[in-house]
Amino acid sequence: MPLNWKSGGVLLGLVFFLAVLLVKPIGVSTQFVILDGIIGDAVNPALVTQAEDGAWTSTNDYLAKSGGKYAKSVANPLNYSFLFVLAMAAGAFASALARGGNGAAENRAPALWRANFGDGAGKRFLVAFLGGFVVLYGARLAGGCTSGHMMSGMMQTAVSGYVFAAGAFLAAVPVALMIYKQEG
Amino acid sequence: MDIILAIVIGAGFGAVLDRIGATNPTWIGRMLSLKNLHLMKTILLAIGTASVLMFGGQMLGLVDVGHMSVKTAYVGVFIGGLLLGAGWAASGYCPGTGVCAAATGRKDALFFIAGGLLGAAAYMVTYPMWQGAGLLEGAATTLGAIPGAEYDSLLNLRGDVVGLVLGVLFIVIAAALPGKPTRGAPIPAPAE
Numbered sequence: 001m002p003l004n005w006k007s008g009g010v011l012l013g014l015v016f017f018l019a020v021l022l023v024k025p026i027g028v029s030t031q032f033v034i035l036d037g038i039i040g041d042a043v044n045p046a047l048v049t050q051a052e053d054g055a056w057t058s059t060n061d062y063l064a065k066s067g068g069k070y071a072k073s074v075a076n077p078l079n080y081s082f083l084f085v086l087a088m089a090a091g092a093f094a095s096a097l098a099r100g101g102n103g104a105a106e107n108r109a110p111a112l113w114r115a116n117f118g119d120g121a122g123k124r125f126l127v128a129f130l131g132g133f134v135v136l137y138g139a140r141l142a143g144g145c146t147s148g149h150m151m152s153g154m155m156q157t158a159v160s161g162y163v164f165a166a167g168a169f170l171a172a173v174p175v176a177l178m179i180y181k182q183e184g
Numbered sequence: 185m186d187i188i189l190a191i192v193i194g195a196g197f198g199a200v201l202d203r204i205g206a207t208n209p210t211w212i213g214r215m216l217s218l219k220n221l222h223l224m225k226t227i228l229l230a231i232g233t234a235s236v237l238m239f240g241g242q243m244l245g246l247v248d249v250g251h252m253s254v255k256t257a258y259v260g261v262f263i264g265g266l267l268l269g270a271g272w273a274a275s276g277y278c279p280g281t282g283v284c285a286a287a288t289g290r291k292d293a294l295f296f297i298a299g300g301l302l303g304a305a306a307y308m309v310t311y312p313m314w315q316g317a318g319l320l321e322g323a324a325t326t327l328g329a330i331p332g333a334e335y336d337s338l339l340n341l342r343g344d345v346v347g348l349v350l351g352v353l354f355i356v357i358a359a360a361l362p363g364k365p366t367r368g369a370p371i372p373a374p375a376e
Contacts, residue, residue, distance in 0.1 A: 002205030005222055009229025009358060011200045016234035019193050021241065023186065025253050026197060028280040032304035040305075062311040080190045085283060087194025092284035094195070095202035102208075107289045110276060112210035121292070128292040131275025132282065132299025133306070135268050139279055140307035141314060142264025143255050146278040149265070151227070153255060154354075155234040157327040157347045159338055160257035167265025168272065169216075175273035176216035183219050184210050 016151055023080060025156065027148030029139035030070070031085040037063050037074030048074045062140075112184030142167075198284050207285040209276020209292075216273045225358045232354030239347035242332075249332035258322030260314055 002008060019026045037058070041047045048058045048071045056071040058064040063071045073079050096102065105114070109124040117123060139145040142164050144153065150168065153161020204226045205211035214220035241247030255261075272278050277285060277296045285293035314320055325336040327350070330343030337343060 002208070002211060002223075003203045003226075005204075005225035005229060005358065005363075008200070008204035008226040010233055012204060012226065012230035013233025013237070015193065015197045015200055016230060017237040017241075018196075020234070020238055020251050021247055022251075023189050023193070024251055026193075028283070029304075032279060032300050033308060036301055036305045036308060039301075060308055061315075062308040065311075078187070080186045083187060083190040084194035084197075085280075087191040088198035088201075088280065089283050089287040091195030091198025091200075092202040092207055093198075093287040095199040096207075096288035099202075102289055106208075107291055109292060110209040110213075110290075112213040112276070113292075124292050125295040128275045128277070128295040129299035131271040131277065132296035132301075133303035134271030134299075135275065135278060135282075135296075136300035136303035137307050138264040138267025138269075138271065138303075140264070140304055140311075142261045142268065143258075145268060145280065146272070147280045149255060149261070151231055151234075152253075155231050155238060155347075155351070156252055156254055157235075157330075157343060157350060158254040158257070159325040159327065160255040160261050160322075163257055163261045164265040164268075167262040168269035171266040171269030172216045172273040173218065173269075175270045176213055177218070179274060180213045180217045180219075183214060 016155060020152070020156075025148065025152035026084075027081070027144055027152060028085055028088070029136060029145035029148065031082055032136050033062070033070060033140060034073045034077065034082055037070065038077055041074055050075065110184070112180055112182075115182040115184035116180055197280075198287070201281055201284050202288060206281045207288055207290070209285070212272070212276040212281070220364050221361050222363045225361050225363065228354050228358035228361070232351045232356075232358060235347050235351030235354065239344045239351060242330075242344050243348070249330065252330070252333060254324045254326055254333075254335050256322045256324045258320050260319045261322075263319070 016026055050056050056068040056075050058071040108121040113124050142149060149161050149164035201207055205223055211223045215223040238247055242249055275296050277293060282293050282296040286297055323336045325338055326343050327338050328341040328343030328346035329337035
């Protein structure tokens with residue numbers, strides 16, 4: 001059972017506030033691009049290059065946009081945003097360890113999935129993979145995800161945050177209603 | 185210093201996401217299929233709390249307006265939101281919670297991350313198409329005009345006041361929203 005919404009909401013709100021107080025608003029999905037860039041650059045070192053004046057650029061238009069800021073992060077992965085995501089994973093790992101983990105069945109497929117589609121994990125893995133593809137394609141098209149647009153955006157009264165949240169829930173609610181008929 | 189902050193705030197974020205149930209696709213699915221809105225209440229309260237603290241802090245001169253970072257609003261934000269929403273509902277993960285869920289031991293989340301890396305790569309390749317279609321053009325806009333910030337504003341109102349009022353509104357909605365709208369039963373007591 002997760003934390004009550006009161007304590008959980010205040011804690012989550014404090015994290016988002018601390019981030020903007022001390023550094024900048026929280027965001028995650030850009031780091032999928034940075035990791036792609038790191039992998040791509042390892043395979044093909046010509047992907048990300050540095051000009052004589054020190055500016056980073058890329059043969060990929062997306063990595064090269066906005067003065068090569070993504071290209072620079074690919075070249076220097078030890079930056080705030082990339083380390084933030086690694087630390088986030090470590091924090092979730094520690095939290096799961098402290099509460100005794102999810103259990104073997106849960107780790108193969110979540111209860112809601114099993115209640116609707118049974119214990120077989122293969123179909124669940126396929127849906128998670130395809131879902132991941134669509135989520136990250138959409139997040140990059142939108143320029144942010146649930147944390148960057150919805151949470152950080154709406155807390156800052158960003159119009160983009162509201163536009164994003166409207167799109168996300170407009171699609172998410174019908175899809176969830178269609179797929180998950182049993183509560184789990 | 186930035187490195188230390190990345191580790192401390194990042195770890196705190198991951199731990200809290202796990203504790204509120206956001207790393208568990210069952211809670212995401214219950215929320216998105218409107219069967220149990222407990223997680224929605226948590227998220228709305230979080231947005232409200234963060235907003236009140238940030239804009240209140242700005243008014244008192246304790247929070248640097250320069251740390252804000254408002255994203256550009258353009259047509260692609262809405263289209264991307266639709267895509268993310270569909271994938272979020274099907275998989276039960278968004279980028280942050282998917283990474284966290286994998287760290288808690290969920291194997292399906294590893295497939296989500298693999299799909300996500302491929303989806304991000306697909307966007308990197310198709311980016312010129314969206315840009316060429318003019319769907320990425322827009323401005324960074326806030327609802328009101330925030331003192332000390334350079335963003336465009338939608339309304340002729342003081343942005344920090346708007347933020348504070350909306351923050352309180354989010355908290356009120358979080359409290360008013362029923363946990364289980366389909367059955368009318370109260371949310372079980374917290375286990376922590």
